[in-house]
Amino acid sequence: MRDKTLERLHQLGWQLPTPPAPLGAYRAVVEAGSMLHISMQGPVSAGKPALTGLLGREVSIEAGREAARLSLLNTLAQAFRHLGSLDHIRQVVRLDAYVACEESFINHPQVIDSASELLVQVFAERAGHVRTVCGVRNLPGNLPVGLALVLKLQRQPA
Numbered sequence: 001m002r003d004k005t006l007e008r009l010h011q012l013g014w015q016l017p018t019p020p021a022p023l024g025a026y027r028a029v030v031e032a033g034s035m036l037h038i039s040m041q042g043p044v045s046a047g048k049p050a051l052t053g054l055l056g057r058e059v060s061i062e063a064g065r066e067a068a069r070l071s072l073l074n075t076l077a078q079a080f081r082h083l084g085s086l087d088h089i090r091q092v093v094r095l096d097a098y099v100a101c102e103e104s105f106i107n108h109p110q111v112i113d114s115a116s117e118l119l120v121q122v123f124a125e126r127a128g129h130v131r132t133v134c135g136v137r138n139l140p141g142n143l144p145v146g147l148a149l150v151l152k153l154q155r156q157p158a
Helices: 004-011 061-083 108-127
Strands: 029-032 035-041 089-100 130-136 145-153
Touching: 004 108, 029 061, 035 061, 035 089, 061 089, 061 108, 061 145, 089 108, 108 130, 108 145
Parallel strands: 089 130
Antiparallel strands: 029 035, 035 145, 089 145
């Protein structure tokens, strides 16, 4: 069966990476009823951080935007591994975003907008989501960005 959502992602020039393994004693994905919860994912590629440091210090806004996109692709890779098809996603419900930044950094929304914008490009009307964005002192592995998603499922392809 064709995965139309995955095809759309490819048309946009993006590929799903290999989903990273959890960094501790937790699951990367939990399905509860019709909801899929994906643990925080960072900009990790081939098991290693693609970028480290704090926004406003070592990491520019544009590099942070790239990190947010890679983090989102890792969340979608986790969903794909669990579901077998991104077409089972009925609605992107919630995006929680963490930006590791220096104390005076205030451009969190501009960094995380790249992930929200990619969700809209991939899922169209299924991408309307609520979002929490906060600045934090640090993230595991000195990652600059971390994202967690909550998705509503429809087991019949959309």
